[in-house]
Amino acid sequence: MSALECVLTELAEIFGDRISCSEAVRDHHSHGEGWQEGRLPAAVVFVENTQEVSTVLKACNQHGVPIVAFGGGTSLEGHVTPPENGISLDLSRMTQILEVNGDDLDCRVEAGVTRHALNAYLRDSGLFFPVDPGGESTLGGMCATRASGTAAVRYGTMRENTLGLTVVLADGRIVRTGGRVRKSATGYDLTRLFVGSEGTLGIITEIQLRLHGLPEAIATAVCQFEKLEDAVNTAVTTMQIGLPIGRMELMDEVQMDACIKYSKMAGYDVLPTMFFEFHGAPAAVKEQVETMEAVVADHNGKGFLWSNNPEDRNELWKARHSAFWACLAYRPNHRGIATDAVVPVSALTELITGSKKDIEESGLLAPIVGHVGDGNFHTVILVPPEPDGLARALELDRKIVNRALSLGGACSGEHGIGLGKKEFMEREHGRDALDIMRMLKISFDPNNILNPGKMLPDNVM
Ligand SMILES: Cc1cc2nc3c(=O)[nH]c(=O)nc-3n(C[C@H](O)[C@H](O)[C@H](O)COP(=O)(O)OP(=O)(O)OC[C@H]3O[C@@H](n4cnc5c(N)ncnc54)[C@H](O)[C@@H]3O)c2cc1C
Incomplete structure (x- = not known):
């Protein structure tokens, strides 16, 4: 029997019909939402708790069978493309919200909970979770890609909003990192190491997240510009004067044309456009809107339109989230x-x-x-x-x-590296830093079973 057959036989006894070799299921797990060619996994295992993840990893590690975690499959850089003869580990059935601590503004969730499901659960609590990447992404996948979105400008990314994790290591050991405290000076920051590790160092099964109080008042505004440069300069000035903006998004005229057609947005010209959102107490929001209007006027913006109507707001952000x-x-x-x-x-x-x-x-x-x-x-x-x-x-x-x-930047602000951006890693980080990343990878996953071939360039591994 091959190593793969040994693992599948071993796991079949435990997981029964939660291991699938059907063409349709394998096809769904063969790719994310990016442009890279997919590859069928040999099988897909649907796990329901941390212990099951540990069982699967122990078996894969013992037989040297590669495995890739699959959350919502919305990543854009070929992250979830399975390795040759690899298994796809689907965490989307781990959907329990384990605790919500309103007094401390935190919660603990399983990795397959989506950001939409968490916010629906929190709806009447006065709390919300702000990180909002596209589609039905899971909080495990969002941690693994260090995701962000439209609200990161005010509330931070997954890096700032993850307090602690439960992670299953390649050999099946289960570790907890971080905790519920807002600060800690105790040892290496393993939470930050796993956040953004793209399933190459361990499988995240539970996440302790920061929550935020729903703002008392929210207003949105839209403004259009003749020149793209003026729109971008508006954003730069807004940051430089320290306006605590809730969201601030740009679309150029081509993107506006696409969105007007796709989302049936009425009343807009095909011009560079900025969308803004303001959060806070009513008086603070009013003040922010007034300051923003002045900034926009200084940069030749036209028709600064603002609203505190939730329907206008939902329509605007729905169109923004549909931009791709x-x-x-x-x-x-x-x-x-x-x-x-x-x-x-x-x-x-x-x-x-x-x-x-x-x-x-x-x-x-x-x-x-x-x-x-x-x-x-x-x-x-x-x-x-x-x-x-x-x-x-x-x-x-x-x-x-x-x-x-x-210009001193990075090749990815939020989507991550996967397969698509590996070629830029050396220029961005330098060879010595990549060597340290390789040493970390080897010490966490000596048999290289966890999402092999991703993130680190081939000449480093
Ligand atoms: C229309 C659209 C818009 C998007 N907008 C944004 C955006 O604004 N901001 C942004 O950051 N991203 C955005 N993305 C990208 C994508 O939504 C994010 O990368 C998201 O975080 C992926 O989550 P997922 O659950 O789909 O992960 P998957 O695609 O399933 O997996 C992503 C990576 O994480 C690993 N992984 C998944 N779950 C786990 C786990 N539990 N433990 C360890 N590793 C795991 C996988 O192996 C893979 O390497 C967008 C994508 C689309 C299609």
């Missing part, structure tokens, strides 16, 4: 490569205007959308269905990343 799908619908038969460059905010205007020039010179269509308060923006480079389409799109992707790196 709007891009794909904009040119059917095109795949989309999402870029995710990030720079210190003072370099953002140079990055975005330079990237816009790169896009124009490439002759490709690549709408721009950005979490600009964090210095982070995306393009979805639409890959034309022509023989050289992918090569041209990847060349543009490289240009944008290299521009960000030369």
